[in-house]
Amino acid sequence: MVDIKSVNITNGQSIEQNLAVSQQGNVITTKLSQNNAITKLGISPDQISNTTRDGQNLVIHLKDGSQIVIQDFFLQPNPQLALQQGDLLWNMQVAETATGLETNYLALSSLSDLAPVTSAGSAFSIPTWGMAIAGAAGLGGVIAALSSGGGSSKSNDEKDITPPKTGTFGLNDYQDTGIKATDFVSQDKDFDLTLTGQEAGSTVIYQVSKDGGKTWVNTDAKQSNLTDGTYQFRAVVSDAAGNTATTAVQTIVVDTTAPKAGVISLTAYEDTGVKTDDFVSQDRNFDLTLTGQEAGSTVIYQVSKDGGKTWVNTDAKQSNLTDGSYQFRAVVSDAAGNTATTSVQTIVVDTTAPKAGVISLTAYEDTGVKTDDFVSQDRNFDLTLTGQEAGSTVIYQVSKDGGKTWVNTDAKQSNLTDGSYQFRAVVSDVAGNVSTTSIQKVTVISDEDTTAPKAGVISLTAYEDTGAKADDFVSQDRSFDLTL
The missing domain is CATH 2.60.40.10 (Immunoglobulins)
Known part of the structure; x- marks a missing residue:
């Protein structure tokens, strides 16, 4: 963590105290020293990439990708910043321009050079960079320069140690495939590195790291046929004086590998019938489930009713299916947009009674x-x-x-x-x-039954007994029926 202190100058003596800081990831946050004290950062100008404004906060971007946020910096009338690396001291001067912040660094012999000075009969406070040239121009000259609008912090023979403006780093001809179009996780392995807005006349070298920023090597602007993996890109900008500044890092992930699909199965499903593992069943209400797929992937379930010729998306919950044959599968997509399909699960829904014969x-x-x-x-x-x-x-x-x-x-x-x-x-x-x-x-009935059956009574029907007696069965009738 960067050493950040509050420095008070009393009778030419420096009294230093640690400032309260917090760190989240690579962002260090602090506040300015109070009561006109100097805020001293334990870094050198060469470690600074650029500075930006975030609301009322000053954000100092370091070349290693970390940031120092000084809260409410722009609410203070005369904030005083100093940098120290070993025995070397600098006054860090930040001014707003039409195009952004302009940052200059002035070498100091002592922090006493930044002690606040008030002109006689007024409460005019000398800005930090003004005190640095007081020894050469005299206090009255500094005040006069400030009052007349002069703002130069450098003498004619002062060495240029100001890092150049880095500009904006970006990717051209890059397609961010996958679930999110802004996460830089993609199948695209061919694109161009670009830089715009850098200092005029500066030179640009692109660099890449494949080990999370531990080591960097120079690379071409045109990137092609990148293998799967995580890449960090940046641009190093050098001005004519040899000062360098580094852009923010752009991380991308190249992923052209199909994700792990996992295994599709049925839950809340009863396999009725002769076999309990043939997936021919009366059950028409169940859930599709996928396990073992790639972490962070998205899952779409699909169904085919024509033997796999055509597939349509479907819900995980299946209900009130009609009789027929169904094929289910899951299509798994990773963050880069690569897809994989599970094996097919075939089931037959049959709620119709069979032909009995x-x-x-x-x-x-x-x-x-x-x-x-x-x-x-x-x-x-x-x-x-x-x-x-x-x-x-x-x-x-x-x-x-x-x-x-x-x-x-x-x-x-x-x-x-x-x-x-x-x-x-x-x-x-x-x-x-x-x-x-x-x-x-x-x-x-038994085949050993020897008992004569009951004979019953025979009679004639449709019979007319003609003659003297009507019951002697002597008759002219020759057509009748026998009845038992």
Whole structure:
């Protein structure tokens, strides 16, 4: 940190005290000494790049990129600044001009040269640079020069030690790609360094640092095919007297490398159906999530409904999706505008019940009077399903209480006991949707029944008993029906 002190001159003696300072990053902030004391900075003119005004504050820019901010400098009527490097002393003179601040430095033999002087009979205070030439011109001459508007701080034979005006450093033909157009993080690796507004007649050398400003090497104004990395550029301006000044540093980052994409996944998602990891499901409400992407990158989710031919942006939250096949991916962009795309996550939303098909019996003999009433002595047969949805699974079920309760059963039925049976098939697709076939009823009767059946009563219908007696069945009628 720069040594900053307040100096009071009393009876030719210098009394120094440390001034309160604060530092944030490379910015040091302090205030002027009070009561006409001198503010002394532990630097030399060669370390100063330029000075600027920020409101009422004076900002001293050093060549190493740091700054010294002296608060309320321009509110003081006669601020006195001194620089010291070892045994060397300078008076730092700051004046405002139409084009900005003009800064001069005058060598001093002692800080006593800056002690405030008041002319007899008045409260006229001599500016700091005026006291420096008091020994040569005399106090009255200095006051006369000030009163008459004279402002030169240098004698004719004084050496020029004032750094030249640096001007403004910039980049030409530079495109700041990426999220922000002003952060100088870009894919652009070809551009030009430029300097405008520097002192007329000065020479300019451009320099670059790749190690955060520790070392600097000369470089060309035209930059081309820069490799990925962080670069710091500056211009060093030299005047005819050999004084140099350095511009503020311009940092850029060249980044042409695609970012790490990460892994896309689904959260709040239930994979229903036969398999719990095939992403064929009834679930149509879930969230897209990305993990492991490059820090600081931006993420856009995209969806395709045509097998990846076209993609549109979508939200992370997916809700009320209609039945169909979906492909999801995330496009990741870094600060320089490089992009990377994750692998594709395919899911199928299926909330439609599958085609159930038709249940039937094979290896079955329908014995008895009718061959299609499914009342039979056959108690060994197979259950068969045809016409169901491809890829579906089938479970056969049986009920022995008229359909009140159902239990799973095998396709092969054997050694059924006498009784009434109801069979059906439950069909499930890969998403877990189910359909049930119509019911097939079967009655099994014993083949060892030797009891004669109840015969019943036979009678004639549509029969007319003609003749003397109407119930002797002696008649001319020869067309009638038998009924049991």
